[in-house]
Amino acid sequence: MKSIEASExxxxxxxxxxxxxxxxxxxxxxxxxxxxxxRVAAISKYFDHIEHSLQHREFITHTGFVGKKxxxxxxxxxxxxxxxxxxxxxxxxxxIDFDTRTIKSDLRNLTIIRIGTSGALQSDxxxxxxVCSTHGLGIDNLLNYYQHNNNDEERAILQQFVTHTQLNGGxxxxxxxxxxxxxxxxxxxxxxxxxxxxxxxxxxxxGRVLRLGLTHPHLVDRLTQFSFGNYRITNFxxxxxxxxxxxxxLGHQCLSLNTIVANRxxxxxxxxxxxxxxxxxxxxxxxxxxx
Ligand code: R1P
Ligand code: URA
Numbered sequence: 001m002k003s004i005e006a007s008e009x010x011x012x013x014x015x016x017x018x019x020x021x022x023x024x025x026x027x028x029x030x031x032x033x034x035x036x037x038x039r040v041a042a043i044s045k046y047f048d049h050i051e052h053s054l055q056h057r058e059f060i061t062h063t064g065f066v067g068k069k070x071x072x073x074x075x076x077x078x079x080x081x082x083x084x085x086x087x088x089x090x091x092x093x094x095x096i097d098f099d100t101r102t103i104k105s106d107l108r109n110l111t112i113i114r115i116g117t118s119g120a121l122q123s124d125x126x127x128x129x130x131v132c133s134t135h136g137l138g139i140d141n142l143l144n145y146y147q148h149n150n151n152d153e154e155r156a157i158l159q160q161f162v163t164h165t166q167l168n169g170g171x172x173x174x175x176x177x178x179x180x181x182x183x184x185x186x187x188x189x190x191x192x193x194x195x196x197x198x199x200x201x202x203x204x205x206x207g208r209v210l211r212l213g214l215t216h217p218h219l220v221d222r223l224t225q226f227s228f229g230n231y232r233i234t235n236f237x238x239x240x241x242x243x244x245x246x247x248x249x250l251g252h253q254c255l256s257l258n259t260i261v262a263n264r265x266x267x268x269x270x271x272x273x274x275x276x277x278x279x280x281x282x283x284x285x286x287x288x289x290x291x
Contacts, residue, residue, distance in 0.1 A: 003101035011098055017089045020074065021056035024093045028063050028070040030111045030288060031090060035239065037075040042274075043115070043281050044073055059086070066289045080140040080198060080242035087112075087246040095250075110252040111183065111291065115284055117273060118196070118237040118258035119206060121224045123265040125192050128276040130283070131234045132187040133196035133256040135178045136241030139167055140200040143175045143245035154178060157195070157228045165222045177244035180253035186287050187257065194234030196256060197223055198241035206236055207264070220264050235260065257284055 010018035016026075032043060040060045044050055047064035054061045058077035063070070076086045094108040118131060125131065135157065150158065158176045162168040184193075199205035204212065207219040216222075223233045240256040247254035259280045261273040270276055 001102040004096065005101075009092060009096060009101055015098060016054075017092055019056060019085045020059045020061060020089045020093075021054050022061055022089070022093055024098060026052040026054065026061070026063055026072075027090065027093045028072040029094075029108065030069060030071045030291070031113070032071060032073045032284075032288070033076050033086065033112060033114045033239070033243065034073065035076055035078050035116050037077070039115070039277065040073045040075050042278065043285070046282065046285055047071070058082070066285055069289045069291075071288065076239060078202075079238050080138070080142040080200060083239050083242035083246065084142055087243065087250065091250045091252070107251060112243060112247050112252050112254045113183070113284065113288060114239060114243055114254075114256040115277070115280060116237055116239060116256065116258055117261045117277065118235040119262040119264050120235050120260045121197075121220065121233050121264055122194075123263070125234055125260055125263065126266075127260050127263050127268050127270040128273075129260050130191050130280050131196065131258040131260060132184060132191040132193050133179055133235075133240050133244075133258065134184065134193050134231065135176055135195045136198050136244035136256065137161060137174060137176045137195050137233070138198045138241030138245065139172045139174050139205070140198050140238075140242065141173060142242045143177070144173050146246070146249060148175070148245060148249055150176060151178075157231065160228045161226060164226050165219075167216065167219075167222075175241065175245060177241060177248055179244060179255050180248075183253055183255045183291065186291060187255065187284075190283065191257070192234055194232050196240045196258065197233055197236040199236055199238055202238065224265060
């Protein structure tokens with residue numbers, strides 16, 4: 001098998017992958033991703049034991065154990081462009097032999113769970129509550145750089161979304177990917193379920209006006225009013241669709257859990273987002289330990 005060249009798969013002097021600075025044995029099969037680098041320690045403080053602690057740029061990783069479950073917590077920084085780096089490098093750590101630079105014949109399936117913050121798009125989803133994303137619907141374009149396809153239901157939701165929002169062509173080509181249902185079913189009690197829209201920015205791409213005029217001034221209303229069968233758009237943020245899309249293409253099981261810190265309909269913001277995130281962390285770890 002052809003080996004992958006030095007410029008394509010970049011391995012540093014420590015034998016670790018370029019951006020994440022991780023060696024294959026330093027990564028667990030169960031991975032929690034967080035946007036905020038400070039959230040890594042906020043999660044690993046609940047580990048019984050930390051084996052590895054590494055950092056390069058905004059990418060901090062702590063690998064350790066909760067009970068018998070080996071877990072890596074990795075910070076991605078903000079946005080889908082960083083998810084391109086993190087998902088490809090996590091997969092390379094699992095599925096490419098770093099000595100021969102060839103793809104392994106036995107591929108490893110990772111479980112990748114995002115614990116992040118998000119803005120709600122429905123009045124009945126208050127700040128400090130939790131959303132589990134049934135789908136990631138991307139208006140960020142990342143997945144359009146990879147060959148991908150959809151099942152019938154995903155195609156139908158996407159078609160309805162494009163018709164309803166008129167967000168297609170020009171700068172945005174929306175894409176969609178569903179959550180791993182085998183994991184999703186464990187995150188029901190205490191979670192709202194719905195479609196999460198992933199945006200390439202926090203201000204204009206999420207309809208926030210400070211000093212600049214927007215090309216889609218009615219974006220928030222359009223997203224709030226969208227429905228397809230029993231599905232509605234519950235929230236938006238900046239990583240979920242990229243994780244779901246790339247994760248599924250690479251054969252991994254992905255789920256996104258969101259702490260709602262802003263409600264864009266009631267125009268409210270959490271008074272203590274970190275406390276709400278901490279509740280989600282403890283709730284999620286209790287479930288992940290037993291997956
Ligand atoms: C924006 O404030 C950031 O918060 C959300 C968004 O997806 C974006 O990354 O997630 P995190 O709290 O995980 O960073
Ligand atoms: N993260 C986002 O991306 N948007 C919000 O409104 C809140 C958190």
